[in-house]
Amino acid sequence: MDRKLRVGLLGCGGIAQIAHLPALRRARNVQLVAVCDVARELAEVAARTYDVPQVYDDYGKMLEEADVDAVLVATHHAFHMENCVEAMRSGRHVLCEKPLAMTVRECEEILRVSRETGMQVQLGCMKRYDPGLQFARKFVSEEMGERFSVSGWYCDTVFHGRYVRSLSLGVVRSSHQRRPPEVQDPHLKVLLTHGVHLVDTLRFLGGEIVGVTSEVVQKGGDIASVSLLEFQDGARGTMELICTVKMDWFEGVSVHGEGGSVSARVHFPYLRKGSDVEVYDARRGEYRRPAMPDSDPYLRQLEAFADSLLSGGKVSPDAYDGLMDQKVLAAIHESAEVGKKVKVEVF
Template identity: 40%
Template sequence: MNKESRQLRVGILGCGPISQAAHFESCRKAHNAELYAICDQAEDLVSRMALIHEPRVTYLDYDQMLADPQVEAVIVAVADQFHVEAARKALAAGKHVLMEKPLGVSVEECEELREQVRESGLVLQVGNMKRFDPGIAFARRFIRQEMGQMLALKAWYCDSTYRYEETNNLQPILVTSAQARRPAGNPKADKSRYYLLGHGSHLVDTARFLGGQIMSVQARHVEKFGAYCWFVAVEFADGSVGHLDLTVAVRMDWHEGFQVYGEYGSVIGKTYNPWYLRSSDVECFSVRDDQYHRILGEDAHFYKLQVEG
């Protein structure tokens, strides 16, 4: 593992499941970043994670970590309801921010945060790690550089009823704590809202990453036998049309991907359960040579790649 001499010193807020499964390891493996500090009010979690991941310093108080002049950037990995509050504090302290998605839980708080980012001159990046999937990045380059005008885009994100079995087999054993800070009530009780924020944010971001700004939306929603489905018709800024399918959960394997039809070619992609850390399988057909083009052998640890980015 090659490390650059100049490394961004990162402090991670939150020692819960997503940090254990993704962020601690990503900072340790990133060639241009260092896991400098970890912070959580749960002392037992901080102690255990410090033994495993060996940050330089640990904190039980977020304000104290932000006051550390050695911390240059913060990864916010706490409950969704605390995202904006934590990000605003970090920006006020002069730290760059990598924010776990979703950015926030209301449009109003996100708009206020956006204004603070603009005034600060700092970087706030939402953790839509699929942008760092080499296959999706390859598709974007083809669309931008070779495909010509886009006609239409279809994208789907269908979580699987078998996902948790797969995830449990792939992730490390996750540790929780009774001391951890939790939001009031049960944020997951409203399934429609929870699925749109947690899963739909990935789908919409991938569509925008490939197709550009979405200008109009018409959605249909149905719930049956504990499953939730949204079919969404969209129009992009260039006048092309799109169809987005968010379904949680399908009675089959993880089903995620996209198709894009353009002037000089088309793209089809299949994306895997993220915990496989596997690049999307993408084929780009070009009329310029009447051939399919693929990308193979790329580093697909997109959680690490988003830290490096």
Template identity: 40%
Template sequence: MEKESRLLNIGVVGAGPISQAAHFEACRKARNAELYAICDLADDLVTQMAAIHHPHVTYLDYDEMLADPHVEAVIVATADQFHASMASRALAAGKHVLVEKPLGVTVEECEALRKDVQASGLLLQVGTMKRFDPGIAFAHQFIQDEIGQLLALKAWYCDSTYRYIETGNLQPIPVTSAHARRPAGNPKADKRRYYLLGHGSHLVDTARFLGGVIVRVQARLVEKFGAYCWFVATEFADGSVGHLDLTMAVRMDWHEGFQVYGEHGSMIGKTFNPWYLRSSEV
């Protein structure tokens, strides 16, 4: 693949599953970016990933990577509990940041990070990538240009009971390390919190991208047979209403999409499991 003459040098911190399945290869394939550095505390993991992806340099110390003047931007792909602090350190070092979703695990640390971004003059982007799906991007443009006033929006994100069978066939076999840094305790054991942060962030971002700022929510949760279902009534800043459905997990195929009712038209979108790399149908 032909690269552009001016490439953005990216350092990826965190060599775990999401970097292995997405970020390393994306940096290598991007025509305007370069996988310049890989950083992780686990030396065995760094060695194996470097052998596969061939970065220019590797680091076992995050501060050392941040001090490298050749690193222009950082992808934070660590455990959720480290996202905000590591993104803040990258900004302080003068690096642009792409931080995996969720942005953080508390409102307070996200608001503090927002202040850091504003003070830095640098770019920070959250890895809620749905808005870059060509179908969803088209829906957004249609709403802006054609649909007129919005009346209502429905959006749903319903994971499948057999999604890991599918993703296991689509993704590379992850390489693990006993030396990887992990958050204290077992955060994923709190299913309510984990599902809302890790999956609800996608649903809310899609709703905001299409419907605008959400000013009010009222949510109900039902838990049965190991499944969790949130129905959320929303109100948008323009006075339109919404309904969000986050269900983990449905006894069916991956079920994600949206409906929008407007003054001059309406639309319905079907979104696919993202690991199929397939555009939404709108």
């Protein structure tokens, strides 16, 4: 029998119930052996539902007792740094929900400990495992040649809650869940919660972002963040982040270069459907669209994580990507505050 990666889940709240626990059950190369949550009742519900043998409400005890190769960190991002570092110090690899942490400094610490211990950290930006975006990436990296424009938009929908109710079994909550203080800055909050996905996708398709010029507007309970992006290869682009729009989910990317163009519409994540992608190949003078069956990016990222670790490969996106995403987010926030371009240091 092929070896499976033995995983412990930390955090049994909403994102774990909706996305990670179903993926952990279905993954061909993963065995879920332990679940942990400070709200023990949530861990017990997860264990009963998914036949998990070990249940904990103490993370340190799980790391001490459970025979796991890796930890899937699905806690609030305010706790990601301490959770990731503790796992790595115990000799476990980590798949961490996005964003990697709250600040650039925290991300730097995660990367430092990863390099020090040799334990790998994969960032849970699962859109890199959307087969439509992977098709787009292949064309951009292998056939497009020089890029001159890379842009993206991410508009959360007023129907978000309805989607969650219709596409999940419902979310079990507990008064004992560990909740950090609310992020008071609304721009920073949407950047950390939603913007990280778009930044990571833009870096996936366009390479490193080295400068941003941003503005933000808030009207009522809605916020719009718009940025002009400068890429390391000289390309330019825009990034539009809106929470929320009075319409359906609206997310996508476009890339233009000397060898053609790519356009992609990205679907609401819990639909588990690959993006609709169209490529124009200028060399052949033809449009191409990949056949794209329904696909669960949470499952695909988990199986890729396990494949990499079981084969001795490198995970992607890794802690470095998490740090670079965070640097871009911090630069967008700073630019909107100071009203001028902010550079992003790449190393």
